[in-house]
Amino acid sequence: MTGQHPGGVRRSRDVPALVAGARSGDPRAVARLITLVENNDPALAEVAAALAPYSGTAQVIGLTGSPGVGKSTTTNDLVRALRAQGRRVGVLAVDPSSPFSGGAILGDRVRMQDHATDTGVYIRSMSSRGHLGGLAAATPQAVRVLEGAGCDVVLVETVGVGQAEVEVASLADTTLVLLAPGMGDAIQAFKAGILEIADIFVVNKADRDGADATYRDIQGAIALGERGPDEWRPPVLRAVALRGEGIDEIVAAMDKHRQWLESHGELTRRRRARAAAEVEAIALAALRSRIGSLRNGTALPSLAERVAAGELDPYAAASQLLSGLGSYE
Numbered sequence: 001m002t003g004q005h006p007g008g009v010r011r012s013r014d015v016p017a018l019v020a021g022a023r024s025g026d027p028r029a030v031a032r033l034i035t036l037v038e039n040n041d042p043a044l045a046e047v048a049a050a051l052a053p054y055s056g057t058a059q060v061i062g063l064t065g066s067p068g069v070g071k072s073t074t075t076n077d078l079v080r081a082l083r084a085q086g087r088r089v090g091v092l093a094v095d096p097s098s099p100f101s102g103g104a105i106l107g108d109r110v111r112m113q114d115h116a117t118d119t120g121v122y123i124r125s126m127s128s129r130g131h132l133g134g135l136a137a138a139t140p141q142a143v144r145v146l147e148g149a150g151c152d153v154v155l156v157e158t159v160g161v162g163q164a165e166v167e168v169a170s171l172a173d174t175t176l177v178l179l180a181p182g183m184g185d186a187i188q189a190f191k192a193g194i195l196e197i198a199d200i201f202v203v204n205k206a207d208r209d210g211a212d213a214t215y216r217d218i219q220g221a222i223a224l225g226e227r228g229p230d231e232w233r234p235p236v237l238r239a240v241a242l243r244g245e246g247i248d249e250i251v252a253a254m255d256k257h258r259q260w261l262e263s264h265g266e267l268t269r270r271r272r273a274r275a276a277a278e279v280e281a282i283a284l285a286a287l288r289s290r291i292g293s294l295r296n297g298t299a300l301p302s303l304a305e306r307v308a309a310g311e312l313d314p315y316a317a318a319s320q321l322l323s324g325l326g327s328y329e
């Protein structure tokens with residue numbers, strides 16, 4: 001099937017063949033499907049339909065924190081620990097900036113070489129440069145590709161701090177926020193609202209001076225928050241990712257959080273919220289692209305002419321424009 005294409009599976013848009021390939025564990029088919037997601041390919045609706053049955057089968061873990069805090073090193077360690085337990089793992093290194101910097105990603109590739117020959121691991125860097133819906137729409141679809149490929153756990157590493165990071169973190173079942181001593185991280189964390197999205201805190205680089213102070217700062221901040229007896233209290237763990245220390249404790253905390261999510265109905269709630277955000281992002285992108293194409297047509301220019309001439313008010317014109325958009329194909 002895919003052999004008929006000059007570039008083989010790499011260029012293929014034969015969605016059933018690609019999905020079958022991904023299901024049987026072909027890493028090239030997985031990579032190709034994620035590329036389709038990244039590029040907002042026209043075949044995407046078909047890909048999404050084919051992958052829908054596998055949705056929700058993986059534990060989705062977000063890793064976030066300031067640049068250089070040790071996310072990739074920790075991810076690498078987590079992959080090793082999860083593989084040792086026989087779990088299949090997918091890794092998405094997501095860069096919210098567009099276009100993304102090759103340097104950091106190359107660094108990730110090199111560091112992730114440990115797992116290059118392991119068929120139970122898929123590692124992929126992705127950006128949202130071509131995706132109209134941005135990361136909010138692209139990331140969950142890439143997660144679905146990895147779920148389709150049979151991953152039990154998907155680790156999503158997000159670079160940087162800020163709104164995009166919070167957005168991506170909110171797509172995970174469990175969010176790990178990494179901090180490191182001496183980076184002003186704890187204070188930054190409160191500012192960026194990261195305290196609210198963290199399910200687990202990890203003070204990495206615990207081999208460095210100031211780790212105890214960072215640990216105390218974050219414990220203090222958690223203690224200030226009001227929490228009911230049934231609410232999750234984020235644990236604060238220490239790690240030296242460079243030496244693989246503290247990793248088993250992170251895996252244990254991830255699994256404990258997962259159990260808590262399930263027993264409190266929170267997993268369903270989070271996944272519904274995630275689906276709502278995804279549908280909204282896709283719908284908004286479609287709407288934006290339609291309005292964009294209207295600009296080149298006749299409807300908008302003729303409405304604009306009447307608004308400029310004082311014959312029509314802009315609200316009535318906008319409402320006429322929207323009523324002409326029709327429904328999503």
Ligand SMILES: Nc1nc2c(ncn2[C@@H]2O[C@H](COP(=O)(O)OP(=O)(O)OP(=O)(O)O)[C@@H](O)[C@H]2O)c(=O)[nH]1
Nearest residue numbers: 066067068069070071072073104159205240241242
């Ligand atoms: N001393 C010490 N250094 C560490 C530790 N963990 C990671 N590092 C070092 O910190 C640097 C950054 O680590 P990365 O894992 O690339 O950090 P990152 O958060 O993925 O960085 P970006 O993706 O660029 O945001 C590297 O030089 C690591 O070797 C640790 O536990 N202790």
Ligand SMILES: [Mg+2]
Nearest residue numbers: 071072104108
């Ligand atoms: Mg990294």
